[in-house]
Amino acid sequence: MKTISAEEDVQDRTEEIYCKAAQIFHDQGYDATSMSDLAKALEITKAGLYYYIESKEDLLFRIINFGLDWLDKEVMTPAKLIEDAEERLRFIIQRHGGELIKGVHAIPILTDETSSLSPKLRKQVEKRKRHYFDLVRKTLGELKQQGKLMDVDVTVATFSLFGTLLWLPRWYRRGGLLSANQTLEQVTKLYFGGLLNPQVKGLRVR
Amino acid sequence: MKTISAEEDVQDRTEEIYCKAAQIFHDQGYDATSMSDLAKALEITKAGLYYYIESKEDLLFRIINFGLDWLDKEVMTPAKLIEDAEERLRFIIQRHGGELIKGVHAIPILTDETSSLSPKLRKQVEKRKRHYFDLVRKTLGELKQQGKLMDVDVTVATFSLFGTLLWLPRWYRRGGLLSANQTLEQVTKLYFGGLLNPQVKGLRVR
């Protein structure tokens, strides 16, 4: 059954292309990356590259969907199994944030680079992203209903959290003072407890 | 003295070009905007456009610096005059955030589009941005020293806040449920008080 192994080879090579492309797109941006750049990095000619992919846009589209698949499988699906809303939110921050700052394949990061897509493909991506957004907002909504939440608008809070998470890969560098996990721990603490000590917010604590 | 009025005309035209460019760069991205696009929007030929500007990169650089000048003048300088750190932070969120979501000239938004600059110019911009970052971090540091802060890393908190603020223009749309000021009020509340009600964080409040 050599055909299967051959098919696997092609799949391997294709996946390698996606991974490398994701990495380079993330490093220097989609627009700023030419197909020749990509081909050179993969040690192949540009024409050879096109044996595996359909177009540059299709490549980006597939990478983004790869990232969204990852979010589905590794974040959304497990998160939905967590009953407790607070725990679920904690899980989402740790898991998604973790991938954003220490993930080897830079793929889920590109979820952001939607703007280079044609309107048709962009709409599809936006729809999937919305599902994720809704999950987080729903989680905050649950917390609110349980009276666990401060008097904050859940939509604003959700967008704020996304801003914080998606900003992470732009500043976090490995080998800094805080490890990835410590950083995410701080983010969680910040979102759950806020900046100010309740003692000075006019509340008495004992 | 007609010469002065003529000079003013040139300055007006140049400023008009910067404003339009800022708007279009913000709408469709710097890379995705060609100089012909820009010329068409300004109802001028591409060659005519180059009468006023030096290069595309120089145009972006000037726009970014215009935004940084705005930050200096309208945010940093007034903020430094505010003694109370908590009040200062509140001011920064309201002022910077306000410009990001309701500013007419889209200029300070482009502070983000640094990646298309050559290393030399990028370094200059990064340095100025760092001054702003340091101001916010210093403010949080003061709060910490005063014992007003929860046990959260100030660097992480600062980056998180920047993520939230710079993410605002990507989702906030005028005419939604919340006004710009209400939205910023929510962001302030969120950062100061966090998500969770202290009552359920194991603290007794009376």
Next chain:
DNA sequence: ACATTTCTACTGACTGGTCGGTAGACTTTT
């Protein structure tokens, strides 16, 4: 007063170069 020169703001036509993408020959694997 009129004629001449200078200058400002701009244009149409163009350049060198890069882009994404491809046709078809060639090599390797099965």
Next chain:
DNA sequence: AAAAGTCTACCGACCAGTCAGTAGAAATGT
């Protein structure tokens, strides 16, 4: 021999940027 994979060589479109030239207003000369 057939199929799969990779190459060289190239295409048309578009990019940022340039250049010679100019209409008309302003400045200068007579």
